Each structure stands twice: as C-alpha cells, then as structure tokens.
Amino acid sequence: MTSIIKDILERESYSKEEILRLLKCEGEERTLLFTKSAEIKEKYIGRKVWFRGLIEFSNICGKDCLYCGIRKGNKDLHRYNLSDDEILEAARFAYINRYGSIALQSGELESPFVTDRIENLLHRIKVMSNGELGITLSVGEQEPDVYRRWFEAGAHRYLLRVESTNKELYSKIHPNDDKHSFTRRLECLKILQDTGYQTGTGVMIGLPFQTTDDLADDLLFMREFDIDMCGMGPYIEHADTPLIKYSGELMPLRQRFDLTLKMIAVIRLMMKDINIVAATALQAIDPIGREKAVKIGANIVMPNITPGKYRDSYKLYDNKPCTDDSAEDCQSCLEARISLADAEIIYGEWGDSAHYNTRRKKV
Numbered sequence: 001m002t003s004i005i006k007d008i009l010e011r012e013s014y015s016k017e018e019i020l021r022l023l024k025c026e027g028e029e030r031t032l033l034f035t036k037s038a039e040i041k042e043k044y045i046g047r048k049v050w051f052r053g054l055i056e057f058s059n060i061c062g063k064d065c066l067y068c069g070i071r072k073g074n075k076d077l078h079r080y081n082l083s084d085d086e087i088l089e090a091a092r093f094a095y096i097n098r099y100g101s102i103a104l105q106s107g108e109l110e111s112p113f114v115t116d117r118i119e120n121l122l123h124r125i126k127v128m129s130n131g132e133l134g135i136t137l138s139v140g141e142q143e144p145d146v147y148r149r150w151f152e153a154g155a156h157r158y159l160l161r162v163e164s165t166n167k168e169l170y171s172k173i174h175p176n177d178d179k180h181s182f183t184r185r186l187e188c189l190k191i192l193q194d195t196g197y198q199t200g201t202g203v204m205i206g207l208p209f210q211t212t213d214d215l216a217d218d219l220l221f222m223r224e225f226d227i228d229m230c231g232m233g234p235y236i237e238h239a240d241t242p243l244i245k246y247s248g249e250l251m252p253l254r255q256r257f258d259l260t261l262k263m264i265a266v267i268r269l270m271m272k273d274i275n276i277v278a279a280t281a282l283q284a285i286d287p288i289g290r291e292k293a294v295k296i297g298a299n300i301v302m303p304n305i306t307p308g309k310y311r312d313s314y315k316l317y318d319n320k321p322c323t324d325d326s327a328e329d330c331q332s333c334l335e336a337r338i339s340l341a342d343a344e345i346i347y348g349e350w351g352d353s354a355h356y357n358t359r360r361k362k363v
C-alpha cells in the first residue's frame with residue numbers, strides 16, 4: 001500500500017484522484033506524506049517562519065455568514081472599533097519588535113468612510129515605520145477602486161478566504177442574498193490579483209455538508225488560480241451562530257485538525273514556494289497545533305497584537321486561544337513554541353512569497 005503513496009509523492013503534479021488519496025491516507029502513509037511535505041518546505045523555504053502581527057481592529061461586520069461569531073446578527077457581542085491611534089500603537093509594537101509585517105483584519109464593511117480611514121491608516125503606518133513594515137489587509141470584499149487605492153497607499157498583500165469553492169456548499173453556509181454572493185467573492189479575488197497584491201485565499205475544513213471531494217477541488221482551485229498565500233483552518237462551531245444546529249453531524253474536532261494538517265501538507269507539495277499560514281484555529285483544538293503545521297509545511301505565524309482588552313470580543317469561533325494574553329505574552333510564547341518546532345523566526349524581513357516574485361516575472 002505505501003508504495004502507491006510513495007509513487008504519488010514523487011510526481012510533479014497531482015490529479016484529483018491522487019489528491020483524494022493523499023487526503024485519506026492514514027498510519028504509515030500519513031507519516032510519508034508529512035515527511036515529504038516537511039522536506040519540500042525545507043528545500044524551498046528553509047526551516048523558517050515569518051511573523052505577521054495581527055491587529056483585529058474592529059469586530060463590526062455588515063455581513064451575516066452563518067458560521068461566524070462576529071456576524072451582524074449576533075446581538076450577544078460587545079462591538080468595538082479601535083481608534084486610529086490604538087492601531088498605530090499596535091503597529092509600532094510590531095515595528096519596534098522587528099516583526100517584518102502586520103496584518104490588519106476586521107469585520108466586513110464597505111463605505112467611503114472605511115475606504116478613507118484605511119487609506120489614511122496605511123499612509124500613517126508607512127510613515128511611522130520608515131516604509132519598513134509590510135502590510136497585509138484582510139477586510140473582505142470591496143470595489144476595484146477601493147482595492148487600488150489601498151494598494152497605492154502601501155498595502156501589498158491581501159487575504160480573502162473563499163471559504164469553499166463549491167458553490168452549493170458556499171450557499172449553504174451563507175445567507176442567500178446579494179450581499180453574500182459566491183460570484184462576487186471570486187471576482188474580488190481576481191481583481192486583487194490583477195491590482196498587484198500578493199493574493200491569499202483559503203477554506204475552512206470540516207464544515208457541515210463538506211466532503212473530501214470538495215476539499216480536493218479547493219486545492220485544485222488554489223493551484224489553478226495561482227495564489228501566493230494560503231490560510232486554511234478547521235471549522236470550529238460558535239454557539240451563537242445558525243450553523244450550530246449541525247454540530248451533531250460534524251466530524252470530531254481531532255479529525256478536522258488532522259485533515260487540516262493534511263490539506264497544508266498537500267498544498268505545500270502542490271505549490272512549493274507559496275506562503276502558508278499556521279492558522280490560530282489549529283491551536284483552539286491542539287495546544288501545539290500551530291507548531292505541528294509549521295513542521296509539515298506552514299511558514300507564516302500571526303501573533304495577535306490586538307490590545308488585550310478587545311481580544312475577547314473578536315471571537316470568530318468558540319475556544320479561541322490567547323484572548324487573555326498581551327502582545328508581549330504572545331511574542332515570548334511563540335518564540336519558545338517555534339524553536340520547539342525546530343524552526344527559526346526571521347525578524348526584520350517582509351517574508352514575501354517567492355511564488356509572487358516568480359509569478360510577476362512571468363507576466
């Protein structure tokens with residue numbers, strides 16, 4: 001049996017059947033998969049990890065995704081919005097501590113006020129850091145002109161998870177209205193890429209109604225779309241969301257965790273030089289979940305640098321880790337953790353995806 005897996009792992013690219021075979025492997029085969037993905041990471045990236053200091057600057061959201069704890073319909077939540085100075089302060093913390101980059105994330109809002117505000121913040125962060133801090137944005141679907149203005153103001157990476165590339169599944173986990181359109185999500189991804197951003201996407205793993213077949217299609221989509229960055233994590237129920245009613249039908253958390261690791265390993269093998277995030281949600285299931293992801297293929301970790309008093313309110317899912325910690329706690333904790341994973345944190349560098357540079361040269 002293991003010879004089939006060995007055979008597949010030697011190939012340069014995989015068919016859908018081969019991807020499915022890899023996602024389903026267990027025991028010795030699973031070890032072979034993880035050994036190979038670790039080897040490829042070491043060859044193309046090295047045993048390295050780059051930080052993106054994560055600033056969750058507001059949990060106010062105009063959308064109502066059926067899985068998400070900060071959805072508009074959740075009334076049991078204290079809503080917050082950091083002041084510009086608080087955001088600047090968090091960015092300064094990242095800069096002083098030589099994190100190469102920050103990631104600005106919030107609930108999704110589209111308005112001229114939000115556009116201007118973020119544009120202004122980008123300018124201020126660039127000035128504060130002498131142009132040295134790299135900036136990733138993750139603030140959802142926006143108009144092409146908005147994406148362009150933010151790019152020109154200094155954001156150079158954008159994360160927009162597609163959540164699932166199966167249109168039917170997408171419509172089951174979102175309300176069926178114009179605000180939650182699968183087509184627009186794909187259009188936005190394309191516009192981001194065309195605007196010049198290093199573009200990242202990803203999916204949740206273990207969603208209700210999701211099959212392994214869907215996940216294989218998700219991986220093929222990412223290769224086809226030629227993404228630069230990937231962020232995938234296990235789906236974790238949130239008690240105050242509509243999808244909670246399917247809790248009894250989900251695969252156990254452990255299995256979701258394991259499948260996420262396999263997805264990370266397989267995408268590392270399929271796209272050797274992209275940036276892959278070790279998602280925080282992994283740590284909600286396993287205390288050393290992120291380290292396990294780093295070992296088998298991930299090279300990006302996002303330490304939370306949101307001011308402590310707001311963290312508890314940015315709960316996308318239950319059991320979110322580190323909500324009681326400060327930015328300093330997260331840093332020292334992660335330093336110890338990453339060295340346990342036999343990897344080294346690279347300070348003072350952007351840590352761009354090598355894939356992006358190669359892709360741009362081809363254009």
Ligand code: 5AD
Nearest residue numbers: 067068161234235236237238316317
């Ligand atoms: N479980 C896991 N991940 C979630 N996200 C939102 N809600 C959940 C949940 N219940 C993820 C989505 C989103 C990202 C910011 O957080 O993939 O894109």
Ligand code: FES
Nearest residue numbers: 061063065068071
């Ligand atoms: Fe906020 Fe989905 S609930 S973007």
